[in-house]
Amino acid sequence: MNQPLFLQPIFQERIWGGTALKERFGYDIPSNHTGECWAISGHPNGQSVVKIGPHSGKTIGELWKNNHGLFGNYPSDVFPLLTKVLDANANLSVQVHPDDDYAKVNENGELGKTECWYIIDCKEDAELVYGHTARTKEELIQQVESGNWNELLRRVKIKPGDFFYVPSGTIHALCEGTLVLETQQSSDTTYRVYDYDRTDQSGKKRELHLKKALEVTAVPHNNVKTETKVNEKSGATITTFVEAEYFSVYKWNISGKSAFKQDKPFMLFSIINGEGLLKVGVETYQTGKGDHFILPADIGEFTLEGTMEIIVSHP
Structure with a gap:
């Protein structure tokens, strides 16, 4: 894995x-x-x-x-x-x-x-x-x-x-x-x-x-409004900022323990506040504010535990 x-x-x-x-x-x-x-x-x-x-x-x-x-x-x-x-x-x-x-x-x-x-x-x-x-x-x-x-x-x-x-x-x-x-x-x-x-x-x-x-430069200016969507799940609030041609970007507010599935080619994570644990398979990683990591393909299920604000993106 x-x-x-x-x-x-x-x-x-x-x-x-x-x-x-x-x-x-x-x-x-x-x-x-x-x-x-x-x-x-x-x-x-x-x-x-x-x-x-x-x-x-x-x-x-x-x-x-x-x-x-x-x-x-x-x-x-x-x-x-x-x-x-x-x-x-x-x-x-x-x-x-x-x-x-x-x-x-x-x-x-x-x-x-x-x-x-x-x-x-x-x-x-x-x-x-x-x-x-x-x-x-x-x-x-x-x-x-x-x-x-x-x-x-x-x-x-x-x-x-x-x-x-x-x-x-x-x-x-x-x-x-x-x-x-x-x-x-x-x-x-x-x-x-x-x-x-x-x-x-x-x-x-x-x-x-x-x-x-x-x-x-585009003329006239195209004032692109993105529609923010908020979803609650156990231990996390997921805010979707944009799902567009080149990338999708979200904010994950982790408060407690929450399980996810990595089903994209790869995902990018930047922790902008807090600290916690990332669990992938049998491995546990301590992580916190200022850390940046990629979850590659074939990771499957993973969990995040703690109190963290994370900006997540994928192509």
Whole structure:
């Protein structure tokens, strides 16, 4: 029987990052500007490594290539999903991502990037940028060229526990004081539209990608509303946030002991709060806040016991 793959996250420093990943999850971060924890990743720019068990020391990419059966022989050349925890200590650039077709042609075969956010925490009155007000491509170009950001960008107030689905082609940005778990296609392609005229340590402004950004932005903005469903079962409350083309994402609130069945090609788990036990077959694993693991194919029945908030996803 396959065993859970517990993973060592990778950290990425960003101009907008901070120290929340250390303060909240106890991670050993590289600096006080750590913006991203790549928690479950098979992307070449940052691969998660298995921490324990028979596959210890191997990356997700290696296992995808050489042990594809672990993932139910899921039909994709690459591990399709990427789970991140983002510390937006300052505003992220206003940006947009391409879809699969555009990225394949223009980004060397990279996947497109549809993503979604679960707001773990945020400061009071926090907001994010989600969409724009332009009705035509011409209006969008004119507003961008004249720097009319206050009129162009749609801003949304947020609170902990909110969920946002962000399809490719959506202009968006996390804003200062936000801690987010992001589930996305495995892509590292971002087109910056606006960066608040910030400069780096050497006084240079970060590159913008306006031509590509304007080509891929959906006009008019498509305000996708997802329907949240809540199901109660013994020892658990299951909240379904989205079941979409690239991924399904849920929150599992465990309070007590609850039995589940792993009947997907593979499932991704990120524990954002609490601690407890994962039981698979005859093995029991202690797990808690800040842990990330994959349950591969053929796991079958498993139980979770304790008090935990877990973000769960699968392709």
